[in-house]
Amino acid sequence: MTWLKNIVKQREFMIFMIVAVMFIFMTFASPYFFTIPNILAVMLGLSLEAIIAVAMVHLMVSGGFDMSVGSVVAFTGAATAMMLRSGMPVFLAVLLGLFIGAAIGTFNGFIVAKVGINAFVTTLSSLSLFRGLTLIVTHGQNITGLPKTFKLIGQAKVVGIQTPIIIAVVLLIIGDVLLRRSRFFRQSYYIGGNEQAARLSGIPVDRMKILAYMLTGLFAGISGIVMTARLGAASVTAGSGMELRVITAVIIGGASLNGGEGSILGAFLGTLLMALITNALTLLGVDVYWQTFVIGATLLLAVLIDTLSKRNR
Amino acid sequence: MSEFILEARSIVKTFPGVKALDGVSLQLRKGEVHALVGENGAGKSTLMLTLGGIYRPDEGEIFVEGKEVKFDSPHDANEKGISVVFQELSLVPTMSIAENIFANRQPVKAFNMVNWKKMYEDTIELLALFNLEYMDPSTPVNRLSIAMQQVVEILKAISFNPSVLVLDEPTSSLTEHEVEQLFDNIRKLKDRGLSFIYISHHLKEIFEIADTVTVLRDGMRVCDADVQTIDENFLITNMVGRSIENMYAQRGDIPIGKNVVLKVDNLSRKEVFEDISFSIREGEIVGLAGLVGAGRTELGRSIFGAEPADSGSLKLGDRNIAPRTPLEAINAGIGYLTEDRKTQGLVLDFTIRENLVSNHLRDFTSVIGFLNEGAITKFAEKSRDDYRIATPHLGQKIRKLSGGNQQKVLVGTWVGVGPKLLIMDEPTRGVDVGAKSDIYRLMRELAGKGVAILMISSDLPEILGMSDRVLVMQSGRLVGEIPGNEATEENVIALAAGTIEGEVNK
Numbered sequence: 051m052t053w054l055k056n057i058v059k060q061r062e063f064m065i066f067m068i069v070a071v072m073f074i075f076m077t078f079a080s081p082y083f084f085t086i087p088n089i090l091a092v093m094l095g096l097s098l099e100a101i102i103a104v105a106m107v108h109l110m111v112s113g114g115f116d117m118s119v120g121s122v123v124a125f126t127g128a129a130t131a132m133m134l135r136s137g138m139p140v141f142l143a144v145l146l147g148l149f150i151g152a153a154i155g156t157f158n159g160f161i162v163a164k165v166g167i168n169a170f171v172t173t174l175s176s177l178s179l180f181r182g183l184t185l186i187v188t189h190g191q192n193i194t195g196l197p198k199t200f201k202l203i204g205q206a207k208v209v210g211i212q213t214p215i216i217i218a219v220v221l222l223i224i225g226d227v228l229l230r231r232s233r234f235f236r237q238s239y240y241i242g243g244n245e246q247a248a249r250l251s252g253i254p255v256d257r258m259k260i261l262a263y264m265l266t267g268l269f270a271g272i273s274g275i276v277m278t279a280r281l282g283a284a285s286v287t288a289g290s291g292m293e294l295r296v297i298t299a300v301i302i303g304g305a306s307l308n309g310g311e312g313s314i315l316g317a318f319l320g321t322l323l324m325a326l327i328t329n330a331l332t333l334l335g336v337d338v339y340w341q342t343f344v345i346g347a348t349l350l351l352a353v354l355i356d357t358l359s360k361r362n363r
Numbered sequence: 364m365s366e367f368i369l370e371a372r373s374i375v376k377t378f379p380g381v382k383a384l385d386g387v388s389l390q391l392r393k394g395e396v397h398a399l400v401g402e403n404g405a406g407k408s409t410l411m412l413t414l415g416g417i418y419r420p421d422e423g424e425i426f427v428e429g430k431e432v433k434f435d436s437p438h439d440a441n442e443k444g445i446s447v448v449f450q451e452l453s454l455v456p457t458m459s460i461a462e463n464i465f466a467n468r469q470p471v472k473a474f475n476m477v478n479w480k481k482m483y484e485d486t487i488e489l490l491a492l493f494n495l496e497y498m499d500p501s502t503p504v505n506r507l508s509i510a511m512q513q514v515v516e517i518l519k520a521i522s523f524n525p526s527v528l529v530l531d532e533p534t535s536s537l538t539e540h541e542v543e544q545l546f547d548n549i550r551k552l553k554d555r556g557l558s559f560i561y562i563s564h565h566l567k568e569i570f571e572i573a574d575t576v577t578v579l580r581d582g583m584r585v586c587d588a589d590v591q592t593i594d595e596n597f598l599i600t601n602m603v604g605r606s607i608e609n610m611y612a613q614r615g616d617i618p619i620g621k622n623v624v625l626k627v628d629n630l631s632r633k634e635v636f637e638d639i640s641f642s643i644r645e646g647e648i649v650g651l652a653g654l655v656g657a658g659r660t661e662l663g664r665s666i667f668g669a670e671p672a673d674s675g676s677l678k679l680g681d682r683n684i685a686p687r688t689p690l691e692a693i694n695a696g697i698g699y700l701t702e703d704r705k706t707q708g709l710v711l712d713f714t715i716r717e718n719l720v721s722n723h724l725r726d727f728t729s730v731i732g733f734l735n736e737g738a739i740t741k742f743a744e745k746s747r748d749d750y751r752i753a754t755p756h757l758g759q760k761i762r763k764l765s766g767g768n769q770q771k772v773l774v775g776t777w778v779g780v781g782p783k784l785l786i787m788d789e790p791t792r793g794v795d796v797g798a799k800s801d802i803y804r805l806m807r808e809l810a811g812k813g814v815a816i817l818m819i820s821s822d823l824p825e826i827l828g829m830s831d832r833v834l835v836m837q838s839g840r841l842v843g844e845i846p847g848n849e850a851t852e853e854n855v856i857a858l859a860a861g862t863i864e865g866e867v868n869k
Contacts, residue, residue, distance in 0.1 A: 231476045233469050240466055243455030250417075250453050251466035252438035310457035 061304030061356065065319040072326050080333040088329070090211065096325040097218035098123075098273045102296045103303075103317040104225040105269035108235065109262040110300055113242035113309030115169040116263065118158060118176035119270040119296060123289030125180040126151045126274035131193040131284035140200045148271045154180060155267020159260035177293065184286055193284040204280030214276050221269070226314040238262060242309025298345065299324050302352045323348065367426070368393045368558050369414070369445065369527050374423035376409050383409040385582040386423070389560075391527060396549065396559040398569040398590070401579035401602055402767075402795035407562050410579070411529055414560070415447035416440030427526070446520035447529040454512055454519075456505035461486040463504055464519045489518045493548055509536040517545075521552070528552070529560045534568060535793055538655040538821075546572050564795060566595050567824075580604055603797050610800050611828030612807045619831060620645025622680070624815035625784050627666070630675030635661045636839040639675070643784065643815040648806060650830030650847075651819045653859045658839040659819045660702060663786045666817075667699040668692040679783060693722065698782035700773050702789040702819070708773045711762040715754060716743040718761055718772055723780045746775040751801050767798025774805055785809065788819045803829060823852050837861050 076083040102119050109116055130147030134140065154176065161172045206213045229235045240248035241255050249255050270289075278284045303320030305312025327348065328341050369391040376384040384406045391397050401407050412418045414425065416434030424431050427443055434440040437447070454463050461482045462469065470481040486500035493514055504512055513536060520528055530549075534542045549559060549572060561573055569576060570590060577587040578601040585601045626642040636658035643649050651659050664670045666677060668686030677684050679695050686692035689699070701707035709718050720727055720739050727735050727742070743757045750771040754764065761769055770790065777785060790806070791799045806829065810816055820826050826833055833850040835843040835858040843858035843865020857863040 233467070233471050233475045233477055236462070236469070236477065237467060239458055239462075240455050243457045244453065247453040247455050247466065250437050250449075251468075252436060253467050310455060 062313060062316045062319060064355065065303065065316065065323055065352070069319060069323055069326065072323075072330060076326075076330050076333070079330075083330075083333055086210075088333075090215070092322075092325050092329050093215045093218075094212050095328070096321045097212075097214040098277050099292060099296050099299065100218045100318055100321045101221055101273045101276070102266070102269050102292070103300055103321055104221050104314055105262075105266040106296050106300050107303070107305055107312045107314050107317040108225070108229055108238055109266045110297075110305040110307070111229070111242050111309060111312045112238035112259060112262045113245065114159075114162065114259060114262050114266075115173065115297075115307065116155075116158065116266045117170065117173040117293050117297075118154070118180060119266060119273075120289035120292035121177050121180035121184065122151055122154050122267055122270035123274035123277060123292060124184045124284075124286060125154070126271040127278035127284040127288050128184050128188050128193060128286065130275050131196055131278055132187065134196050134200055135193060140197060143200070144203070144275055147275050148268060151271020151274065152264050152268040155264040155270070156260060158267065159263025162263065163256040163259040181290070188284070188286050190286055192286060194282065196278070196282055196284075201279050201282050204276050204278070205282070212280075214280055217272070217276060221272075222314060222318050226318075229314055239310055242311075244310070295324065295345075296321075298349050302349055304356075320352075367391055368428055369560075370426040371410070371414065372424045372426070374410065374413060374420045374425075376413060376418055376420050382582050384413070384420070387579065387582070387584050389577055389584070390587075391558050391560060392575075393526075393558055394553055394556050395574040396553060396561050396572055398561045398563065398573035398576040399579065400563070400566070400569065400576060400598060401585075402797050405579040405602070405795075406582040407579055408531070409582075411447060411531055411560070411562060414440070414445055414527075415529060416445070417447075441523045441525070444526040445529065446523045446525035446527070447531065448516050448520045448533060449531055454504045454516060457503055459501045459503055460490075460498065460507070460515055461500040463515055464489060464522050466519070485522075486518075489522055492518070492521070492551075493544070510538065510541045513537065513545075517548075525557070527558045527560065529562070531562045532564065532793070533561075534563065534565065542568070564793065566598055566796075569598070570595070578602055599796055602795075610796075610803065611825075612800070612804045619647045620813060623678075624680060625666070625817070626678040628676045628678070630662070630665065630672045630677065632661065632665055632670065632672045634839075635670075636665075636836070639836075639841050641834055641841060641844070643817060645813045645815060646810045647831045648810050648816045648818060648829055650826040650833045650850075651817060651836065652821075652823070652826045652833055652855050653836035655821060657836040657859065659836050660788055662836070663699065663788055663817065663819050666692070666784075667697055667786060669699075693780055693782075696781070696783035698777035698780050698785045700777055700785070700787045700790060702792060704769055704773050709761050709769060709776075712760055714758045714760055715747070715752065715764070715772055716740065716757040719743045719746050719775050719779060722776055726779075742779065746772075746779070750775050750805060765795070765798070766793040767795050767801070770794050770802060771798065771805075774802065778809065782814060784815045784817065786817045786819070789821065790818060791820075791822065791825060823855060826850070826855065827852065835859050835865060 082088055106116065106119070126147045129150050130143050133143040133146060158173050158176055161167050162169045204214055208216055237248070237253045237258050240251060240253055241258055245255060274289065277288055299320035300312065300317045302323060303312065303316030303318070305317065324345055327344050331341050331344065367390045371387065371389045373386045373388055374384050375386055387406065387410055389410070399407050399410065409418065413420050416437045416439050426432065427445070432443050434443065464486055465482055470478040470485065472478045483500045487496050490496050490498050490500070495514065504515060507515065513533065533545060537545060553559065563569060573590050575587060576590055576598070578585040578598060580602060622645045623642045624645055628640050630639040631637045639662060653659050661670060665672045668688050668691050671687050679697065684695045686695060705711060710721065716739060720742060724734065727739050729735060746752070747754065747757060752768050752771045754768065761772060764772070791802055794802065806816060818829060827850050830847045830850065832847055833845045833855060834841060835855060837859055845854060858865045
């Protein structure tokens with residue numbers, strides 16, 4: 051029965067139980083909760099954050115941290131929209147948009163890994179830099195009038211499910227398998243857990259760190275493009291505050307700022323829990339102003355339980 | 364085929380300002396344990412790191428089985444048959460035993476996916492070498508004891524199938540029993556033809572496990588010898604470059620004072636120690652012996668207010684005290700040198716000067732709250748001279764000092780508080796012979812000034828050499844008290860292990 055014990059000890063299990071309890075409670079509390087439209091609405095709501103969470107977990111596992119993802123969402127969205135408006139083919143514009151996201155991530159990673167500036171400070175600068183740049187290039191105006199084929203990226207449905215959900219689920223599954231099982235991505239756990247040990251084991255630490263930031267930028271880019279397509283417009287305020295929500299979800303899901311811990315499944319459950327809290331409070335008719343408060347309390351509670359359970363063993 | 368499995372010839376390694384290795388040669392035969400001894404700074408670590416592929420030598424050659432090799436990285440050295448077990452654990456605490464052993468070399472299936480089943484099987488096979496096959500290979504390393512972590516570290520090195528295993532202070536965190544176990548395993552591996560380079564400060568261990576020994580001093584090889592033909596004094600004389608006449612220094616003429624400094628009455632802390640009573644007088648050095656886990660450190664921390672006792676009373680001089688925090692204990696006149704100076708005693712990234720005053724900044728603060736920098740410098744300079752801290756300047760970061768010098772700084776910070784009672788937990792752990800004798804001399808001086816010293820130590824020669832009186836703890840109880848001149852290795856061990864009953868004068 052050790053495998054059962056091992057599962058119970060996992061952080062994912064704890065959050066899964068909380069999610070399950072909420073599910074059961076809400077099914078009885080609100081007739082509308084357990085219906086396909088509502089479940090899809092919840093999933094659609096969390097999909098954009100979940101996409102970023104995939105890369106953020108990997109980054110935090112390797113000991114990194116990125117405050118700039120919200121700004122990257124806005125900047126890649128705006129840049130892609132402007133390229134589309136100038137008549138560029140959809141395929142090329144999306145590709146360039148993704149490239150911009152990855153480039154910003156690489157820029158962050160290079161400064162952190164090679165120059166050695168603290169991740170918080172570096173990405174806090176990027177947060178302002180790229181939000182500012184978005185405002186400069188768009189003159190603070192939203193960009194509308196995007197081609198139909200582009201909007202399909204965010205608005206099409208496959209067997210009744212919106213594309214953002216499908217994109218998020220695919221990335222979550224691939225990401226989870228790779229981070230859990232591939233030797234390549236497991237290198238990041240060594241780096242976050244003990245950088246010195248990682249170096250001694252022959253892991254190319256700096257290269258892996260830069261890669262982790264690059265992927266985070268790339269995934270923020272994906273999220274930005276999908277968001278722009280879904281809204282049919284690039285908004286200059288897109289993604290503001292997203293970095294904090296993603297990091298909150300990832301930490302609820304078992305990652306730590308010290309690195310070496312965390313999983314994509316956990317991060318997804320963290321994101322799901324936050325979305326469910328919002329959904330439940332809305333359905334129960336609780337004043338919206340409570341939502342942020344409850345999420346703060348959830349984060350604190352998750353971390354408290356974790357710390358206390360570690361202290362007891 | 365060469366006679367030697369590993370040979371280093373005239374290795375030179377220079378760092379800015381220091382010649383760490385100055386033409387050092389070393390020969391290792393197949394299947395032998397070759398000890399490497401020397402004081403901190405003698406070049407042991409540099410030599411080890413060079414042989415392990417972490418440093419590249421400026422000059423000189425390395426031969427493995429007669430063939431000249433150059434190591435690009437530690438990984439490369441591993442593949443060429445040399446594995447190093449580091450003193451600072453190089454494990455990833457959040458990861459499992461298996462993933463630590465096979466770090467970055469996990470067996471894989473298609474698409475480079477980790478083959479967990481095979482990795483766990485291979486791990487259990489390795490654990491079986493130490494008769495630990497019952498352990499779960501998926502256990503995260505941070506749930507293991509330090510000794511067990513050390514075992515994982517050794518298994519990791521062995522998993523490379525090396526022909527030479529370098530062990531750097533492998534016993535520094537092991538209990539006597541675990542040391543025996545380690546030695547058994549070394550002998551077992553030796554019989555299979557594995558060769559060892561064994562670095563240790565514990566000269567006793569060298570006579571127990573090593574076949575040959577090389578002594579380094581100031582980056583040069585002083586001598587090498589067959590262990591059978593030499594004794595401890597020979598090693599000490601060659602390591603220090605002078606013979607240390609009396610390591611533990613003489614008790615001064617000043618007799619132990621009449622006044623009781625610390626009186627402990629029926630002190631208990633649930634599940635840690637029980638019903639402890641003893642006293643220490645002015646100028647007395649009391650050694651607290653016992654096995655690891657007997658509750659000695661916990662008792663010390665309790666007197667210091669770090670883990671307050673549940674019941675019982677403490678009296679410092681004429682005053683009853685019940686410190687609930689270290690600050691209260693310090694204010695009452697108690698100093699405490701932790702056993703783990705790196706994580707609990709010193710701020711590694713601060714300078715010597717800053718560390719020396721860190722726990723009594725108040726003495727250097729003016730009425731309006733500013734620090735008197737001049738006074739701090741003066742105090743630091745005096746401390747450096749008093750405690751023979753070897754350093755180019757006082758602005759040096761603690762991290763860069765040798766263990767012995769770090770320990771001297773730690774002593775300095777606590778003496779600065781002006782304590783009536785000084786609790787010293789493992790005062791010479793990881794410290795070389797020369798610095799050891801400096802620290803012992805310091806303790807004598809402090810005692811001569813009337814400071815009462817409670818010395819917690821697992822080093823028996825130190826307990827016997829320094830103590831005016833020996834207290835022995837076993838499983839949380841004080842089981843024996845022996846006057847210093849009657850204490851022997853036999854009676855202290857027997858009390859600590861519980862094979863004889865002792866008496867305690869309350």
